Amino acid sequence: MKEEASKKRIHLLPEQICFPMYASSRMITRLYQPLLEKLDITYPQYLVLMVLWHEEKLSITELGQRLFLNTNTLTPLIKKMKEKNLIKKQRSRSDERSVFVQLTEKGKALEEQASHVPDALLDSLKMSNEDIDTIRRIMWKFLSNFNERVQFTEGEA
Amino acid sequence: MKEEASKKRIHLLPEQICFPMYASSRMITRLYQPLLEKLDITYPQYLVLMVLWHEEKLSITELGQRLFLNTNTLTPLIKKMKEKNLIKKQRSRSDERSVFVQLTEKGKALEEQASHVPDALLDSLKMSNEDIDTIRRIMWKFLSNFNERVQFTEGEA
DNA sequence: AAAAAAAATATCGTGTGCGATGTAATCATG
DNA sequence: CATGATTACATCGCACACGATATTTTTTTT
Numbered sequence: 001m002k003e004e005a006s007k008k009r010i011h012l013l014p015e016q017i018c019f020p021m022y023a024s025s026r027m028i029t030r031l032y033q034p035l036l037e038k039l040d041i042t043y044p045q046y047l048v049l050m051v052l053w054h055e056e057k058l059s060i061t062e063l064g065q066r067l068f069l070n071t072n073t074l075t076p077l078i079k080k081m082k083e084k085n086l087i088k089k090q091r092s093r094s095d096e097r098s099v100f101v102q103l104t105e106k107g108k109a110l111e112e113q114a115s116h117v118p119d120a121l122l123d124s125l126k127m128s129n130e131d132i133d134t135i136r137r138i139m140w141k142f143l144s145n146f147n148e149r150v151q152f153t154e155g156e157a
Numbered sequence: 158m159k160e161e162a163s164k165k166r167i168h169l170l171p172e173q174i175c176f177p178m179y180a181s182s183r184m185i186t187r188l189y190q191p192l193l194e195k196l197d198i199t200y201p202q203y204l205v206l207m208v209l210w211h212e213e214k215l216s217i218t219e220l221g222q223r224l225f226l227n228t229n230t231l232t233p234l235i236k237k238m239k240e241k242n243l244i245k246k247q248r249s250r251s252d253e254r255s256v257f258v259q260l261t262e263k264g265k266a267l268e269e270q271a272s273h274v275p276d277a278l279l280d281s282l283k284m285s286n287e288d289i290d291t292i293r294r295i296m297w298k299f300l301s302n303f304n305e306r307v308q309f310t311e312g313e314a
Numbered sequence: 315a316a317a318a319a320a321a322a323t324a325t326c327g328t329g330t331g332c333g334a335t336g337t338a339a340t341c342a343t344g
Numbered sequence: 345c346a347t348g349a350t351t352a353c354a355t356c357g358c359a360c361a362c363g364a365t366a367t368t369t370t371t372t373t374t
Binding site for chain 1: 351352353354355356361362363
């Protein structure tokens with residue numbers, strides 16, 4: 001009886017920590033979409049662009065470290081962006097295993113066209129600046145902590 | 158020159174609010190995985206189970222409202238869970254359009270087997286209770302606010 | 315009551331995510 | 345310097361997410 005009552009609370013959605021993040025993340029991606037589809041890019045593609053607007057030339061692995069994504073996600077993503085003429089690929093001469101990616105002129109030009117996106121999104125969020133700062137701070141703390149513990153491709157089991 | 162400097166900050170990942178949530182959400186899903194694969198379920202399937210452990214019988218739409226998912230995601234998800242014998246489907250007699258879903262005995266039995274999952278996950282997060290509570294509170298506030306403004310299938314443009 | 319609109323699912327196509335595995339290049343070690 | 349381990353990507357298969365659209369049933373309008 002009492003055990004039944006306690007069991008009932010364990011799996012309540014509002015008690016969960018991941019679910020509201022999972023749902024919120026998808027909701028925000030939906031908010032991004034009308035802004036990004038005018039630029040003919042998806043949200044993950046926008047993330048790749050944001051990285052490359054600040055870092056000229058990166059290997060696939062380095063890009064993956066910035067975005068917490070593995071090559072099995074990035075390779076097809078990069079391929080599509082190359083087909084859209086947003087990105088150039090170039091194999092490293094010093095290490096033939098590595099592939100560098102960098103933006104084309106078209107990819108660079110998108111930065112200007114996307115300059116209104118961050119503010120437009122913040123408006124659509126309808127969240128207080130305080131809450132936004134709090135989320136950002138805690139999530140980055142979590143991510144850095146996570147990055148120390150688990151190194152992508154390996155995983156220490 | 159100064160315009161160049163300000164432009165540079167706009168699209169920095171650490172300035173973004175959605176990216177750390179998007180990345181954190183995926184990281185947490187990865188933490189769930191070793192716990193859930195022992196039960197032979199995925200994270201979205203776990204979410205469906207959590208709802209149905211507390212609400213006996215729901216239509217696809219009602220389930221979608223709980224999880225912020227549309228039928229184009231839920232229908233195939235439900236189908237797979239039916240094939241795994243976790244869920245039963247039944248068309249409503251009062252409204253032939255609606256389909257009710259409810260757990261099979263096997264689905265109900267999983268609640269017991271999953272009872273350690275929430276605590277195990279919290280441990281693996283390595284976050285303070287205070288941060289967890291803060292995230293949960295702000296994210297739910299955001300979700301409820303969002304739910305008021307945007308009604309899934311329609312969208313008020 | 316017939317026609318139009320709305321509602322509840324289902325289907326289709328596209329784009330991620332990611333575990334598992336494959337391949338080629340580089341490194342490490344005896 | 346051969347060879348086994350490691351590294352950097354690529355490929356494959358599966359499971360979501362979701363916009364667009366189709367289908368069936370109910371509701372609303374006229």
